[in-house]
Amino acid sequence: MTVPQVNLTSPIEKLADVLRDFGTEKMFSAIDLKSGYWQIPFEEESKHLTTFATRDGATYQYNAMPFGLKNTPAAFQKLMTRGYLEKFTHVYLDDIIIFSKDHQEHLRHLQQVFERL
Numbered sequence: 278m279t280v281p282q283v284n285l286t287s288p289i290e291k292l293a294d295v296l297r298d299f300g301t302e303k304m305f306s307a308i309d310l311k312s313g314y315w316q317i318p319f320e321e322e323s324k325h326l327t328t329f330a331t332r333d334g335a336t337y338q339y340n341a342m343p344f345g346l347k348n349t350p351a352a353f354q355k356l357m358t359r360g361y362l363e364k365f366t367h368v369y370l371d372d373i374i375i376f377s378k379d380h381q382e383h384l385r386h387l388q389q390v391f392e393r394l
Contacts, residue, residue, distance in 0.1 A: 286351055295367045295374070302376040304383035308390070313371035314353055317342040360393060 299305070310316070318341050318343035319327065327339040327346070342349055350370055357368045365386045367374045375390055 282338055284348070289354060289369065290367055300365065302378060304377045304380060306375045306383070307388060308373040308375070310357075310371040310373070310394075313357075314342045314344055314349055317353065317356065366390065 295358055322329060324340065326337045327343070328336055329338075330336045342352065354368070357371075357373070365376055367376075373390060375383070375386050379384050
């Protein structure tokens with residue numbers, strides 16, 4: 278059975294836009310969401326779409342979003358950019374950059390990001 282794939286798209290920010298926003302800021306932090314894709318669970322009715330078989334005939338399916346699927350980067354980027362306060366963050370796939378004018382503001386921004394994670 279062939280299941281048609283939908284091509285997901287999600288814009289990735291241009292470097293010029295990121296650098297423009299950083300221009301006047303003094304504090305920066307970067308968060309690398311190691312294995313970030315694996316933190317996104319599949320809905321039960323979608324898991325069968327990821328089924329694969331091994332040489333010995335065993336079959337497996339993913340419970341969470343794996344690396345390597347066609348739409349994984351776009352789906353993850355879309356999820357990461359939704360809901361983040363774009364005034365002080367830039368998201369590039371599984372990396373979040375937080376920028377602020379001073380130390381106190383930066384602590385508030387970090388707190389807001391951590392609460393949303």
